Amino acid sequence: MNTDSKVLLRRREQSLGAGAELFYRQPIQLVRGQGAHVFDETGRRYIDFYNNVPAVGHGNTHVADAISYQQRTINVNSRYLHEGVVDYAKRLASLHCSRIESFVFGCSGTEANEVAIQMARLATGRRGILCTNAAYHGNSDLVGRLTNAGRTDQEDPEIHAFPFPDLYRPIAKGCSGQELEDAYLARIHAAIEKFDASGVGLAAMLICSLFANEGLPNLPSNFMARAADVVRAAGGLVIADEVQAGFGRTGHWWGYEATGFHPDIVTLGKPMGNGVPISAAGASRDLVERFRGRTDYFNTYASSPLQAAAGMAVLDVIERDGLLGNARQVGAMLKEGLERIAAIDPHLGDVRGRGLFIVVDVVTDRESRTPDPRRAAAMVDRLKDLGFLTAAAGAHKNLVKVRPPLVVSREDAASFLEAFETARQEICG
Numbered sequence: 001m002n003t004d005s006k007v008l009l010r011r012r013e014q015s016l017g018a019g020a021e022l023f024y025r026q027p028i029q030l031v032r033g034q035g036a037h038v039f040d041e042t043g044r045r046y047i048d049f050y051n052n053v054p055a056v057g058h059g060n061t062h063v064a065d066a067i068s069y070q071q072r073t074i075n076v077n078s079r080y081l082h083e084g085v086v087d088y089a090k091r092l093a094s095l096h097c098s099r100i101e102s103f104v105f106g107c108s109g110t111e112a113n114e115v116a117i118q119m120a121r122l123a124t125g126r127r128g129i130l131c132t133n134a135a136y137h138g139n140s141d142l143v144g145r146l147t148n149a150g151r152t153d154q155e156d157p158e159i160h161a162f163p164f165p166d167l168y169r170p171i172a173k174g175c176s177g178q179e180l181e182d183a184y185l186a187r188i189h190a191a192i193e194k195f196d197a198s199g200v201g202l203a204a205m206l207i208c209s210l211f212a213n214e215g216l217p218n219l220p221s222n223f224m225a226r227a228a229d230v231v232r233a234a235g236g237l238v239i240a241d242e243v244q245a246g247f248g249r250t251g252h253w254w255g256y257e258a259t260g261f262h263p264d265i266v267t268l269g270k271p272m273g274n275g276v277p278i279s280a281a282g283a284s285r286d287l288v289e290r291f292r293g294r295t296d297y298f299n300t301y302a303s304s305p306l307q308a309a310a311g312m313a314v315l316d317v318i319e320r321d322g323l324l325g326n327a328r329q330v331g332a333m334l335k336e337g338l339e340r341i342a343a344i345d346p347h348l349g350d351v352r353g354r355g356l357f358i359v360v361d362v363v364t365d366r367e368s369r370t371p372d373p374r375r376a377a378a379m380v381d382r383l384k385d386l387g388f389l390t391a392a393a394g395a396h397k398n399l400v401k402v403r404p405p406l407v408v409s410r411e412d413a414a415s416f417l418e419a420f421e422t423a424r425q426e427i428c429g
């Protein structure tokens with residue numbers, strides 16, 4: 001770290017408080033970005049293999065022009081008629097399964113999940129929420145309770161966690177895929193029974209369509225569709241958190257298309273505005289209107305012409321530039337390359353993912369599959385030194401998470417694979 005960055009780090013601690021998280025042992029200062037490339041204060045280039053908010057690229061001019069035009073023209077709160085907002089919601093609905101017709105806009109994924117939970121509770125008249133034991137859906141008091149469920153011994157009467165489905169570190173050993181699927185579904189049944197027994201009742205299951213924060217596990221083949229059936233049979237609603245999974249990340253528009261189920265409510269965020277804070281909870285018109293009728297929900301910056309302009313511009317770029325296809329093609333190349341590298345290293349256990357969302361599972365050894373977060377962090381740091389941004393993630397923080405902007409090129413992917421092999425030789429091999 002140079003002297004200027006050290007000074008900035010000290011000033012940051014003073015202004016933001018020490019403990020405000022930073023990536024990397026030696027943090028970096030980014031001053032500019034273009035496409036999948038970002039540059040530090042010395043002009044050094046890094047290729048971004050991590051950030052999904054600037055999904056259509058850092059410094060995207062189409063989005064920047066749309067925002068600038070809208071801000072110069074009119075930007076007001078949601079209590080005025082505006083054609084752009086309605087057109088945006090309609091276009092968003094047209095990209096979803098038929099259950100999703102209308103939206104409540106917000107400014108963060110957390111807010112979208114708050115709305116989704118309230119919507120499900122109002123619709124069902126029950127309060128129980130099911131989530132996984134390694135979930136992250138946001139940081140508010142209510143949504144944060146989902147993070148705690150399954151991680152503490154203290155029972156939350158309204159939130160029950162079930163073990164996230166995982167073929168690499170399954171809850172039961174030596175059984176067939178079908179038996180494992182049944183075993184995971186049995187945990188969902190058990191959690192629902194607990195809600196019924198306590199009188200809380202099941203309102204909804206809230207899950208990320210890809211279990212991204214859990215570690216992007218490979219799933220038993222029909223798990224998602226069957227889990228959705230179980231929840232609906234118990235009178236609950238299925239909420240798909242698409243905050244990480246959505247907007248083309250997997251090469252499909254939505255993660256739920258990749259994992260094979262239809263949600264009753266979707267929550268959207270992160271890449272939705274390429275950096276402008278936009279989120280949404282989407283559902284049938286009936287569900288949305290029941291929520292509207294009971295809550296008078298208002299969100300100062302949400303559902304504004306500015307949000308709509310940014311959101312519309314993001315959809316334009318994804319469609320115009322064929323970014324779903326790019327996610328599929330460059331993603332397949334990356335995954336194959338990472339699989340080839342991992343195959344020869346005893347510390348690289350599993351390569352998983354779809355489209356431009358891939359994780360490499362770093363382990364102490366292949367036999368035990370014990371997570372090795374220390375080595376994963378070292379890989380991430382070394383990759384950064386070599387000019388590539390990634391981060392460690394997952395339930396055990398032992399995954400090298402590869403999730404570049406959707407505009408990343410084949411050339412960038414080829415350079416990344418070379419750097420990954422170099423880092424592997426130094427840190428693992």
Ligand SMILES: Cc1ncc(COP(=O)(O)O)c(C=O)c1O
Pocket residue numbers: 107108109110111113136137138139208212213241243244269270
């Ligand atoms: C799957 C998922 N849902 C929701 C959120 C919360 O989004 P936000 O930070 O915009 O509140 C996150 C944030 O990382 C997330 O990964």
